[in-house]
Amino acid sequence: MSGGTRRFVVGISGASGMPYARRLLAWFAGPGRARGVEAHVVASRAGRLVWAHEIGEDLAAFGLPVHAPGDLGAPFASGSARFDGMAVAPCSAAALARIAHGTSHDLLGRAADVMLKERRPLVLLLREAPYSLVHVRNMALAIEAGAVVLPASPGFYARPSTLAELVDGVVGRVLDQLGLDNDLAPRWSGMGEPR
Ligand SMILES: Cc1cc2nc3c(=O)[nH]c(=O)nc-3n(C[C@H](O)[C@H](O)[C@H](O)COP(=O)(O)O)c2cc1C
Numbered sequence: 037m038s039g040g041t042r043r044f045v046v047g048i049s050g051a052s053g054m055p056y057a058r059r060l061l062a063w064f065a066g067p068g069r070a071r072g073v074e075a076h077v078v079a080s081r082a083g084r085l086v087w088a089h090e091i092g093e094d095l096a097a098f099g100l101p102v103h104a105p106g107d108l109g110a111p112f113a114s115g116s117a118r119f120d121g122m123a124v125a126p127c128s129a130a131a132l133a134r135i136a137h138g139t140s141h142d143l144l145g146r147a148a149d150v151m152l153k154e155r156r157p158l159v160l161l162l163r164e165a166p167y168s169l170v171h172v173r174n175m176a177l178a179i180e181a182g183a184v185v186l187p188a189s190p191g192f193y194a195r196p197s198t199l200a201e202l203v204d205g206v207v208g209r210v211l212d213q214l215g216l217d218n219d220l221a222p223r224w225s226g227m228g229e230p231r
Contacts, residue, residue: 043074044214045112045122045151046100047144050082051163053126053188054090055199059207060125063218065098073216076112076119078103078143082128105142113146121157121214122147125207126188129164129171136177152181159213161206163188184213194222 046064048057064075077100079087084105087095096102103110111117124131124144134140135148135158151158160183164171175185186209190202201221208220 041072041074042120042216043076043112043117044120044216045147046075046077047122047124047127047131047147048077048079048083048087048095049124049126049128049131049144050080050086051126051128051131051188052086052090053161053163054087055203056125056161056188056207056210057087058091058093059200059203059220060123060210061095061098061100063207063211063220065100067218068216076101076103076110078105078107078110078147080105080128080131080142080144082130083144103143105144107143108146110143110147112150113143115150115154118154119147119151119156121159122151123159123161123210123214124148125159125161125210126163127160129162129174132160132162132171132178132185133174135160135183136174136181148183152183155182157214158183159210160185161188161210162186186210186213193224 112119134145140146140149196202204220211218
């Protein structure tokens, strides 16, 4: 969309599931960058807290531009910058609510709002359990507005044997939804022989 280089936003909100965010950032910093894909990162205040608790590593360690939640002057805060898509990974129930209702108060919410109005892919890797009716209604609103709600629920049909494989299975689906070719997880090719 923007002259050859494709540009994406990774929003990190304050839900549990930071290993998904870390894998996504590592993909953008590695295979993504090698293919000319650019990624910008914004974590909400709660996102930074939960990241510190679950990961601890510096968010800037991936060499991707990291924007402060209050940096409403970031390029992707405007539709005219023509970014190609955004993943909110993980997506808290609170971030989902703000996105569904268009009541953004920080750069993460504004960027998601921009994706919806510009009809760009917006993938919400939602993590909450159990769901209340409020969550379900907000999911419906977000989907009606064009977002993809992708629950952070790993599949087991590829028979993952490590946590990393479980995480890769979910993150591969996020990248798929953004239209980014990846080989993070094996693709289903039929049942094969039963074990
Ligand atoms: C350790 C920790 C784990 C949390 N996990 C979740 C979660 O899985 N899902 C969720 O919706 N909120 C979770 N929360 C609560 C959110 O962080 C809280 O609602 C926050 O206001 C979300 O802000 P944000 O949407 O701006 O990131 C968690 C909070 C903490 C401290």
